Amino acid sequence: MTEGTATGRIVAGVDVEPAVTTIAEQSAAAPDAAEPAGTPLLRVQGVTKKFGPVQALAGVDLDIPAGQVTALVGDNGAGKSVLIKCVAGIHVPDAGEFTWEGRSVRIRSPRDAAALGIETVYQDLALCDNLDVVQNMFLGREKLRHGVLDEDRMELAAKETLHSLGVTTVTSVRQPVGSLSGGQRQAVAIAKAVLWHSKLVIMDEPTAALGVQQTEVVLQLVGRLAERGLGVVVVSHNMNDVFDVADRIAVLYLGRMAGVYATGELTKETVVGLMTAGRSDRWSGRVEGVAS
Ligand SMILES: Nc1ncnc2c1ncn2[C@@H]1O[C@H](COP(=O)(O)OP(=O)(O)OP(=O)(O)O)[C@@H](O)[C@H]1O
Protein backbone atom coordinates (compact mmCIF):
# COMPACT_ATOMS: atom_id res chain seq x y z
CA MET A 1 0.00 0.00 0.00
CA THR A 2 1.38 3.33 -0.96
CA GLU A 3 0.71 6.63 0.63
CA GLY A 4 -1.12 9.44 -1.08
CA THR A 5 1.76 10.78 -3.11
CA ALA A 6 1.97 11.96 -6.65
CA THR A 7 4.18 9.02 -7.54
CA GLY A 8 2.30 6.06 -6.11
CA ARG A 9 1.01 3.09 -8.10
CA ILE A 10 -2.29 3.37 -9.87
CA VAL A 11 -4.13 0.71 -7.88
CA ALA A 12 -3.15 1.34 -4.35
CA GLY A 13 -5.00 1.31 -1.09
CA VAL A 14 -4.87 5.02 -0.84
CA ASP A 15 -7.08 6.68 1.65
CA VAL A 16 -6.96 10.16 0.31
CA GLU A 17 -8.58 12.95 2.23
CA PRO A 18 -9.69 15.57 1.86
CA ALA A 19 -11.89 14.31 -0.89
CA VAL A 20 -12.18 16.35 -4.03
CA THR A 21 -14.14 19.47 -3.27
CA THR A 22 -15.98 21.62 -5.68
CA ILE A 23 -14.34 24.48 -7.44
CA ALA A 24 -16.54 26.88 -5.48
CA GLU A 25 -15.20 25.48 -2.22
CA GLN A 26 -11.71 25.71 -3.56
CA SER A 27 -12.07 29.32 -4.58
CA ALA A 28 -13.33 30.12 -1.11
CA ALA A 29 -10.07 28.74 0.24
CA ALA A 30 -7.87 30.80 -2.06
CA PRO A 31 -4.44 31.09 -0.50
CA ASP A 32 -4.42 34.84 -0.18
CA ALA A 33 -7.83 35.02 1.47
CA ALA A 34 -6.46 34.51 4.96
CA GLU A 35 -3.14 36.17 4.38
CA PRO A 36 -2.34 39.63 5.61
CA ALA A 37 -1.74 41.93 2.68
CA GLY A 38 1.85 41.90 1.64
CA THR A 39 2.76 38.41 2.85
CA PRO A 40 3.94 36.51 -0.20
CA LEU A 41 2.81 32.96 -0.76
CA LEU A 42 6.44 31.91 -1.03
CA ARG A 43 9.53 33.84 -0.07
CA VAL A 44 12.87 32.56 -1.35
CA GLN A 45 15.87 34.06 0.42
CA GLY A 46 19.54 33.61 -0.27
CA VAL A 47 19.19 30.37 -2.19
CA THR A 48 22.58 29.11 -3.29
CA LYS A 49 23.37 25.96 -5.23
CA LYS A 50 26.66 24.67 -6.58
CA PHE A 51 27.29 21.67 -8.77
CA GLY A 52 30.99 20.97 -8.33
CA PRO A 53 32.69 24.12 -9.58
CA VAL A 54 29.53 25.47 -11.23
CA GLN A 55 27.76 28.11 -9.17
CA ALA A 56 24.23 27.63 -10.52
CA LEU A 57 22.58 29.96 -7.97
CA ALA A 58 24.31 32.60 -5.87
CA GLY A 59 22.06 33.92 -3.11
CA VAL A 60 18.77 34.26 -4.99
CA ASP A 61 15.90 36.20 -3.38
CA LEU A 62 12.41 36.03 -4.84
CA ASP A 63 8.91 36.62 -3.50
CA ILE A 64 6.03 34.80 -5.16
CA PRO A 65 2.64 36.38 -4.45
CA ALA A 66 -0.65 34.51 -4.65
CA GLY A 67 -3.03 35.53 -7.40
CA GLN A 68 -0.34 36.68 -9.82
CA VAL A 69 1.70 35.23 -12.63
CA THR A 70 5.43 35.68 -12.16
CA ALA A 71 7.53 35.04 -15.25
CA LEU A 72 11.02 33.76 -14.53
CA VAL A 73 13.31 34.68 -17.40
CA GLY A 74 17.02 34.54 -18.08
CA ASP A 75 19.54 33.40 -20.64
CA ASN A 76 20.45 29.73 -21.13
CA GLY A 77 22.22 28.49 -18.01
CA ALA A 78 21.08 31.45 -15.88
CA GLY A 79 19.75 29.07 -13.24
CA LYS A 80 15.98 29.12 -13.88
CA SER A 81 15.48 25.36 -13.88
CA VAL A 82 17.77 24.87 -10.89
CA LEU A 83 15.82 27.51 -8.96
CA ILE A 84 12.45 25.93 -9.64
CA LYS A 85 13.86 22.49 -8.88
CA CYS A 86 14.95 23.83 -5.49
CA VAL A 87 11.40 25.07 -4.87
CA ALA A 88 10.01 21.74 -6.10
CA GLY A 89 12.23 19.78 -3.73
CA ILE A 90 14.22 18.09 -6.48
CA HIS A 91 17.44 19.90 -5.55
CA VAL A 92 18.28 20.77 -1.96
CA PRO A 93 19.99 24.20 -1.84
CA ASP A 94 23.42 24.53 -0.24
CA ALA A 95 22.14 27.60 1.60
CA GLY A 96 19.02 29.72 1.76
CA GLU A 97 15.56 29.78 3.25
CA PHE A 98 11.98 29.28 2.19
CA THR A 99 9.05 30.96 3.88
CA TRP A 100 5.61 29.65 2.98
CA GLU A 101 2.58 31.80 3.86
CA GLY A 102 4.72 33.54 6.45
CA ARG A 103 6.06 30.34 8.00
CA SER A 104 9.62 29.09 7.70
CA VAL A 105 9.61 25.70 5.95
CA ARG A 106 12.05 23.10 4.72
CA ILE A 107 11.62 21.75 1.21
CA ARG A 108 13.89 18.75 0.96
CA SER A 109 11.92 16.45 -1.32
CA PRO A 110 9.14 16.60 -3.91
CA ARG A 111 6.92 15.20 -1.18
CA ASP A 112 7.63 18.24 1.03
CA ALA A 113 6.74 20.53 -1.87
CA ALA A 114 3.53 18.64 -2.64
CA ALA A 115 2.49 18.71 1.02
CA LEU A 116 2.72 22.51 0.97
CA GLY A 117 0.67 22.70 -2.22
CA ILE A 118 3.46 23.27 -4.74
CA GLU A 119 2.91 21.58 -8.08
CA THR A 120 5.48 21.66 -10.86
CA VAL A 121 4.36 21.12 -14.43
CA TYR A 122 7.05 19.98 -16.83
CA GLN A 123 6.58 19.83 -20.56
CA ASP A 124 6.92 16.06 -20.95
CA LEU A 125 7.56 14.51 -17.59
CA ALA A 126 4.35 15.26 -15.79
CA LEU A 127 2.04 12.64 -17.25
CA CYS A 128 2.02 8.92 -18.09
CA ASP A 129 1.25 8.34 -21.77
CA ASN A 130 -0.30 4.92 -21.32
CA LEU A 131 -2.82 6.05 -18.71
CA ASP A 132 -5.96 7.98 -19.51
CA VAL A 133 -6.76 11.53 -18.40
CA VAL A 134 -8.62 10.48 -15.23
CA GLN A 135 -5.93 8.00 -14.22
CA ASN A 136 -3.27 10.65 -14.68
CA MET A 137 -5.13 13.23 -12.66
CA PHE A 138 -5.60 10.80 -9.76
CA LEU A 139 -2.30 8.95 -10.05
CA GLY A 140 -1.21 7.88 -6.57
CA ARG A 141 -4.22 9.59 -4.99
CA GLU A 142 -7.00 7.35 -6.26
CA LYS A 143 -10.46 7.52 -4.79
CA LEU A 144 -11.75 4.32 -3.27
CA ARG A 145 -15.26 3.27 -2.45
CA HIS A 146 -15.74 0.12 -0.40
CA GLY A 147 -12.16 -0.84 -1.20
CA VAL A 148 -12.42 -0.52 -4.99
CA LEU A 149 -11.60 2.37 -7.26
CA ASP A 150 -14.43 4.87 -7.43
CA GLU A 151 -14.18 5.41 -11.18
CA ASP A 152 -17.40 7.40 -11.47
CA ARG A 153 -16.40 9.90 -8.83
CA MET A 154 -12.90 10.35 -10.24
CA GLU A 155 -14.23 10.74 -13.78
CA LEU A 156 -16.78 13.32 -12.69
CA ALA A 157 -14.20 15.31 -10.73
CA ALA A 158 -11.78 15.24 -13.67
CA LYS A 159 -14.48 16.42 -16.06
CA GLU A 160 -15.67 19.14 -13.69
CA THR A 161 -12.19 20.48 -13.19
CA LEU A 162 -11.41 20.58 -16.91
CA HIS A 163 -14.79 22.19 -17.57
CA SER A 164 -14.28 24.80 -14.85
CA LEU A 165 -11.02 25.79 -16.51
CA GLY A 166 -12.74 26.11 -19.86
CA VAL A 167 -10.82 23.21 -21.39
CA THR A 168 -13.04 22.09 -24.24
CA THR A 169 -10.59 20.38 -26.53
CA VAL A 170 -10.15 17.23 -24.45
CA THR A 171 -13.21 15.41 -25.72
CA SER A 172 -12.87 12.23 -23.66
CA VAL A 173 -11.30 11.91 -20.24
CA ARG A 174 -10.93 8.22 -20.95
CA GLN A 175 -8.47 8.63 -23.79
CA PRO A 176 -4.81 7.84 -23.11
CA VAL A 177 -2.76 10.94 -22.50
CA GLY A 178 -0.29 9.71 -25.14
CA SER A 179 -2.93 10.49 -27.76
CA LEU A 180 -3.28 14.13 -26.69
CA SER A 181 -1.59 17.12 -28.29
CA GLY A 182 1.11 19.02 -26.38
CA GLY A 183 -1.35 21.76 -25.45
CA GLN A 184 -3.95 19.28 -24.24
CA ARG A 185 -1.31 17.55 -22.14
CA GLN A 186 -0.43 20.86 -20.55
CA ALA A 187 -4.11 21.49 -19.89
CA VAL A 188 -4.46 18.14 -18.13
CA ALA A 189 -1.34 18.80 -16.05
CA ILE A 190 -2.69 22.21 -15.05
CA ALA A 191 -6.11 20.78 -14.24
CA LYS A 192 -4.40 18.20 -12.05
CA ALA A 193 -2.81 20.98 -10.03
CA VAL A 194 -6.22 22.62 -9.60
CA LEU A 195 -7.90 19.34 -8.67
CA TRP A 196 -5.43 18.80 -5.87
CA HIS A 197 -5.74 22.27 -4.42
CA SER A 198 -2.26 23.35 -5.25
CA LYS A 199 -1.47 26.88 -4.13
CA LEU A 200 1.59 27.40 -6.27
CA VAL A 201 1.94 26.09 -9.81
CA ILE A 202 5.36 26.25 -11.43
CA MET A 203 5.70 25.69 -15.16
CA ASP A 204 9.02 25.27 -16.96
CA GLU A 205 8.67 26.38 -20.58
CA PRO A 206 5.01 25.38 -20.85
CA THR A 207 4.61 26.56 -24.42
CA ALA A 208 8.02 25.63 -25.85
CA ALA A 209 6.72 22.82 -28.03
CA LEU A 210 3.32 24.27 -28.84
CA GLY A 211 1.78 25.86 -31.90
CA VAL A 212 0.15 29.28 -31.87
CA GLN A 213 -3.37 28.16 -30.99
CA GLN A 214 -2.28 25.69 -28.33
CA THR A 215 -0.03 28.32 -26.80
CA GLU A 216 -2.99 30.66 -26.53
CA VAL A 217 -5.06 28.02 -24.74
CA VAL A 218 -2.29 27.25 -22.27
CA LEU A 219 -1.65 30.94 -21.57
CA GLN A 220 -5.35 31.46 -20.91
CA LEU A 221 -5.25 28.61 -18.42
CA VAL A 222 -2.23 30.13 -16.72
CA GLY A 223 -4.14 33.41 -16.34
CA ARG A 224 -7.15 31.58 -14.92
CA LEU A 225 -5.03 29.91 -12.25
CA ALA A 226 -3.90 33.32 -11.02
CA GLU A 227 -7.46 34.68 -11.16
CA ARG A 228 -8.41 31.84 -8.86
CA GLY A 229 -5.87 33.03 -6.33
CA LEU A 230 -3.07 30.60 -7.04
CA GLY A 231 0.51 31.75 -7.32
CA VAL A 232 1.95 30.92 -10.73
CA VAL A 233 5.55 30.90 -11.88
CA VAL A 234 6.21 30.49 -15.58
CA VAL A 235 9.69 29.97 -16.96
CA SER A 236 9.80 31.17 -20.53
CA HIS A 237 12.11 32.35 -23.26
CA ASN A 238 9.24 33.68 -25.29
CA MET A 239 8.79 37.42 -24.72
CA ASN A 240 5.37 37.42 -26.38
CA ASP A 241 4.16 34.81 -23.90
CA VAL A 242 5.75 36.64 -21.00
CA PHE A 243 4.13 39.95 -21.88
CA ASP A 244 0.79 38.24 -22.59
CA VAL A 245 0.45 36.49 -19.29
CA ALA A 246 2.83 37.78 -16.62
CA ASP A 247 2.03 40.35 -13.93
CA ARG A 248 5.67 40.43 -12.84
CA ILE A 249 8.94 39.51 -14.43
CA ALA A 250 11.88 38.13 -12.46
CA VAL A 251 15.18 38.18 -14.33
CA LEU A 252 17.95 35.75 -13.44
CA TYR A 253 21.41 36.54 -14.68
CA LEU A 254 24.32 34.15 -14.08
CA GLY A 255 22.71 32.65 -11.00
CA ARG A 256 21.77 36.00 -9.47
CA MET A 257 18.46 37.84 -9.40
CA ALA A 258 18.99 40.88 -11.59
CA GLY A 259 15.61 42.28 -10.55
CA VAL A 260 11.88 41.74 -10.23
CA TYR A 261 9.66 44.17 -12.12
CA ALA A 262 6.02 44.83 -12.81
CA THR A 263 5.45 43.81 -16.43
CA GLY A 264 4.00 47.19 -17.30
CA GLU A 265 7.27 48.88 -16.38
CA LEU A 266 9.30 47.04 -18.98
CA THR A 267 9.49 46.58 -22.72
CA LYS A 268 10.52 43.38 -24.43
CA GLU A 269 13.80 45.01 -25.43
CA THR A 270 14.53 45.98 -21.84
CA VAL A 271 13.92 42.45 -20.66
CA VAL A 272 16.25 41.08 -23.30
CA GLY A 273 18.86 43.60 -22.14
CA LEU A 274 18.43 42.46 -18.54
CA MET A 275 18.65 38.81 -19.58
CA THR A 276 21.78 39.18 -21.63
CA ALA A 277 23.71 41.78 -19.63
CA GLY A 278 22.07 41.74 -16.19
CA ARG A 279 21.07 45.33 -16.78
CA SER A 280 19.44 47.47 -19.39
CA ASP A 281 20.68 50.80 -20.68
CA ARG A 282 17.18 51.68 -21.81
CA TRP A 283 15.50 51.57 -18.47
CA SER A 284 16.47 53.34 -15.30
CA GLY A 285 13.66 52.71 -12.84
CA ARG A 286 13.28 49.82 -10.46
CA VAL A 287 9.94 48.62 -9.15
CA GLU A 288 11.18 46.10 -6.68
CA GLY A 289 14.08 43.80 -6.74
CA VAL A 290 17.58 43.17 -5.70
CA ALA A 291 20.35 45.59 -6.33
CA SER A 292 23.17 43.91 -8.20
N1 LIG B 1 22.45 18.51 -12.34
C1 LIG B 1 23.40 19.39 -12.68
N2 LIG B 1 24.70 19.09 -12.56
C2 LIG B 1 25.66 19.99 -12.86
N3 LIG B 1 25.41 21.24 -13.33
C3 LIG B 1 24.13 21.59 -13.47
C4 LIG B 1 23.05 20.69 -13.16
N4 LIG B 1 21.88 21.34 -13.40
C5 LIG B 1 22.22 22.55 -13.85
N5 LIG B 1 23.55 22.71 -13.88
C6 LIG B 1 24.27 23.93 -14.28
O1 LIG B 1 23.69 25.01 -13.58
C7 LIG B 1 23.59 26.15 -14.41
C8 LIG B 1 22.15 26.61 -14.46
O2 LIG B 1 21.41 25.66 -15.18
P1 LIG B 1 19.84 25.74 -15.43
O3 LIG B 1 19.44 24.43 -16.00
O4 LIG B 1 19.15 26.18 -14.21
O5 LIG B 1 19.76 26.89 -16.52
P2 LIG B 1 18.44 27.52 -17.17
O6 LIG B 1 18.38 28.94 -16.77
O7 LIG B 1 17.28 26.67 -16.86
O8 LIG B 1 18.82 27.44 -18.72
P3 LIG B 1 17.90 27.06 -20.00
O9 LIG B 1 17.25 28.33 -20.41
O10 LIG B 1 18.90 26.61 -21.00
O11 LIG B 1 16.94 25.99 -19.61
C9 LIG B 1 24.16 25.74 -15.76
O12 LIG B 1 25.50 26.15 -15.82
C10 LIG B 1 24.06 24.25 -15.74
O13 LIG B 1 25.05 23.67 -16.54
Ligand SMILES: [Mg+2]
Ligand atom coordinates in the same frame (compact mmCIF):
# COMPACT_ATOMS: atom_id res chain seq x y z
MG1 LIG C 1 16.02 25.41 -17.96
